[in-house]
Amino acid sequence: MSGSDLDVEAWIRRTVKCCSCGESLRSSRHINVVCLDKEATWKYPSWGNVLVMNKYSMNHASAILCDRCVRENREAKYAIEWDNEHTYARYHLVKKLRDSPYIPEEEVLRAEDSTLRLWSGGIEDERL
Numbered sequence: 001m002s003g004s005d006l007d008v009e010a011w012i013r014r015t016v017k018c019c020s021c022g023e024s025l026r027s028s029r030h031i032n033v034v035c036l037d038k039e040a041t042w043k044y045p046s047w048g049n050v051l052v053m054n055k056y057s058m059n060h061a062s063a064i065l066c067d068r069c070v071r072e073n074r075e076a077k078y079a080i081e082w083d084n085e086h087t088y089a090r091y092h093l094v095k096k097l098r099d100s101p102y103i104p105e106e107e108v109l110r111a112e113d114s115t116l117r118l119w120s121g122g123i124e125d126e127r128l
Contacts, residue, residue, distance in 0.1 A: 011086045012064065018088040019063035019091065028066040034114040037096035042081040042090075051111035052103055053064055060100050061092070 013025050025031060033045070040046040040061040048058025064078030080092040 004049065008086065015086070016064055016080060016082075016088050017078055017089075017091075018066040018069055019076040020065050020069040021073040023066055023068075024104075025064065025066055028068075030067055030070075032065045032067065032070045034063045034065055035095060036063055036076060036079055036097075038079060038094060038101045039100050040079065040097075041082070044082050044084055047104060049108060051108055051115060055107070056101060056103050061097055063094070 011033065012031055013028075017023060018025060018028075019034075021083050038061040039057065040059045043059075045060055046059045048060055049056065050058075061079035062102070063079050065076060066092055067109045076094055079094055079097060081090040081092060082088060
């Protein structure tokens, strides 16, 4: 990890609370980022499927859970938002967020196949 990655990790541990139980992440061994199928109306952190980003939004909400909540298979109650400068953390109730549009698995697989062909220079892969 680079120095800036360590700074971000330290900031998350210091600032962000578990999006399920609300406890501190300081004693959690991992920072468990969960991708939610909800739309994010903010920029950071968000996620999307790069294989179909030309057709579907890359702005899906994320949550961070502590190790205990992951072990207990608890769902996120909140999605997390912060700015790129890490000056604040905000929480959004998951149940109040809009669902993300459904991305059919066939579209992702078709895009993956096209990408594999492009990267392989036309050499057939046994998965294709």
